[in-house]
């Protein structure tokens with residue numbers, strides 16, 4: 001398509017959100033609403049994309065600048081709108097940045113689930129110089145601008161709810177808040193807008209009547225998908241749209257064969273790739289990039305973020321598995337057939353080999369565990385390299401931090417670490433060595449040795465416990 005430019009309006013206050021956070025930065029499925037809009041725009045190959053900011057402009061612009069979140073695949077320009085005098089006034093601020101030889105797509109920053117396919121259809125409807133408006137018929141159209149058509153069905157105008165007569169309020173076809181405008185006409189129409197209306201605002205929607213007056217064809221592109229064009233004006237609307245979006249994601253996964261115990265209790269805030277026969281119990285939250293191999297089972301109420309979980313692994317209920325940025329250790333990796341949890345915590349850089357077992361209240365950070373290693377109860381492994389078949393006892397920890405620097409603990413293959421040990425890093429336990437329970441290990445141990453580092457037991461015979469006396473209670 002030749003010459004497409006985009007304006008996204010995001011300067012409004014969002015009074016009904018009752019929040020300090022600008023409305024378009026409220027998150028849907030883990031990403032700011034306006035980010036969803038820009039992701040749909042990204043697929044269009046637009047020449048220029050201008051975001052109109054005003055209320056909370058600094059925060060909105062900061063959230064979208066390079067370096068904040070995932071990079072946008074296009075250069076985003078900002079146009080400030082101060083004060084905010086309506087949607088027509090918003091587009092007036094962006095107009096000087098736009099070429100006049102193409103089609104300008106005007107979008108609402110608070111309509112997050114719009115799809116690229118619909119935007120393409122809208123832009124295509126205006127490609128020959130017509131004005132195209134996205135419309136939807138609603139059972140309850142209150143609050144929306146109404147599409148006024150003449151007896152022959154041609155669109156004549158958009159009338160805002162607050163300005164509409166009783167007859168106009170009975171119209172169910174509404175303005176979804178998106179338009180494709182011929183660039184050559186846009187500035188002229190914007191210059192002719194006025195604010196003599198119920199809200200005292202410059203309405204973008206008034207350009208429809210101007211187009212009709214100028215003999216420019218006006219086309220309505222109609223959608224039936226209320227979720228796609230739903231605007232968010234309140235926390236309740238945001239929550240409803242979140243559920244609708246999650247439902248769609250859940251359905252897509254189930255169509256691909258993923259077994260969700262309850263699609264209504266499933267949340268994906270990122271991307272999830274699943275092999276065959278994956279089972280996910282209720283109440284799980286997935287964030288960032290997660291992949292689950294064939295036959296993986298995720299127990300109830302787990303949070304899984306930025307993780308690669310290999311075939312046959314099981315994450316038992318209430319586990320928290322969260323990788324991080326590369327400089328923080330990177331994604332969590334769980335090997336084939338590994339068992340994790342219940343109540344386990346895997347932090348950035350945790351890399352578990354095949355058949356590793358991580359039990360309840362065990363925390364693993366920036367550590368590699370080779371095949372078959374086990375830490376089954378109440379333990380901490382940080383900055384450690386753990387060999388194959390190691391058994392790491394209950395209550396044992398790596399003391400990896402001296403207050404300034406982090407140090408590594410290296411545990412050779414087949415080492416047995418007893419319960420309640422402190423491994424003071426940097427330290428190396430030779431392959432096949434054994435650490436006696438309760439030891440504080442500060443020196444390397446030779447392969448095959450038994451290391452005992454604790455006070456010897458003293459037994460005092462015939463010990464008399466204190467007895468209760470009449471006065472001293």
Ligand code: UD1
Nearest residue numbers: 009010011012084085086087090109110144145175177231
């Ligand atoms: C708007 C439309 C209405 C449509 C509805 C669909 C107008 C006059 N009305 O109404 O016909 O049915 O969307 O959701 O266009 N904004 C600015 N600057 C401003 C005012 C608003 O940037 O001065 C932005 C807002 O941040 C928002 C968008 O424009 O992203 C829409 O504004 P909003 O006040 O929500 O318009 P509605 O009353 O919903």
Ligand code: CA
Nearest residue numbers: 110231232233
């Ligand atoms: Ca709105």
